[in-house]
């Protein structure tokens with residue numbers, strides 16, 4: 524016992540971790556000296572080092588409290604309120620199973636009543652025009668965000684923008700999906716996730732031009748200061764779609780920063796700079812990617828890539844011989 528507690532102390536000191544003793548017998552050495560290593564989510568035997576469990580789930584709250592008042596204020600049951608739900612997730616639900624609070628089956632004579640209650644409960648949740656609109660639009664947000672694989676932070680920002688747009692009655696005479704798609708596009712820009720207009724418009728009912736139009740209107744009406752995306756933000760995604768390796772990525776980032784220093788990129792679409800710098804980096808690294816391939820992935824036309832890349836190599840004084848496979852492509 525003495526040896527065990529010493530072992531645990533030294534274990535704590537050595538790892539600098541929050542280790543909590545748990546009463547579990549080690550199957551390897553049969554000693555009752557196991558600790559729960561919270562940051563790593565493991566249960567470890569302090570005697571022999573065997574890891575008993577490697578995927579502990581933290582059942583604790585996601586909030587922190589330092590005083591009793593704080594603790595009382597933050598304590599709750601259920602999910603945290605979320606802005607991405609039209610009622611912030613604060614509504615109740617009547618269970619679909621026909622069982623009462625004691626888990627007994629509801630008497631058949633009362634089933635019709637429960638069915639009616641359930642129906643009206645569902646209907647009464649969405650009562651005003653405002654919340655019906657919001658409920659529909661946030662459903663649309665969930666759909667587009669999951670198709671684009673967007674993180675929760677973007678969803679939250681988009682929901683916030685949409686609520687503001689709705690308060691300003693911007694949805695009048697416009698499609699809900701369109702305004703929502705614009706909110707998502709703008710939210711992505713805010714979160715430095717460089718999605719192109721085309722990528723967002725594919726999953727909404729708008730074309731690229733309409734989406735650009737409604738995004739501009741959203742920015743103007745809500746007086747937002749949207750950061751402009753940098754060309755380098757696009758490189759990782761484009762490079763992955765083109766199956767390029769790290770060497771090419773690093774080279775293209777270098778060219779982009781050189782171009783920025785020489786003010787070549789100012790006033791030009793960042794996607795076009797990214798596309799043409801990738802094209803140059805491919806040639807310098809001896810990787811064959813045609814302008815058409817790059818154009819297909821980046822959405823920048825071949826003509827633009829051609830003009831931009833010639834300008835960049837002239838201004839940066841990069842010289843190379845075009846590989847035979849690329850001549851005239």
Ligand SMILES: [Zn+2]
Pocket residue numbers: 549550551552553554568569570571572573
């Ligand atoms: Zn052990």
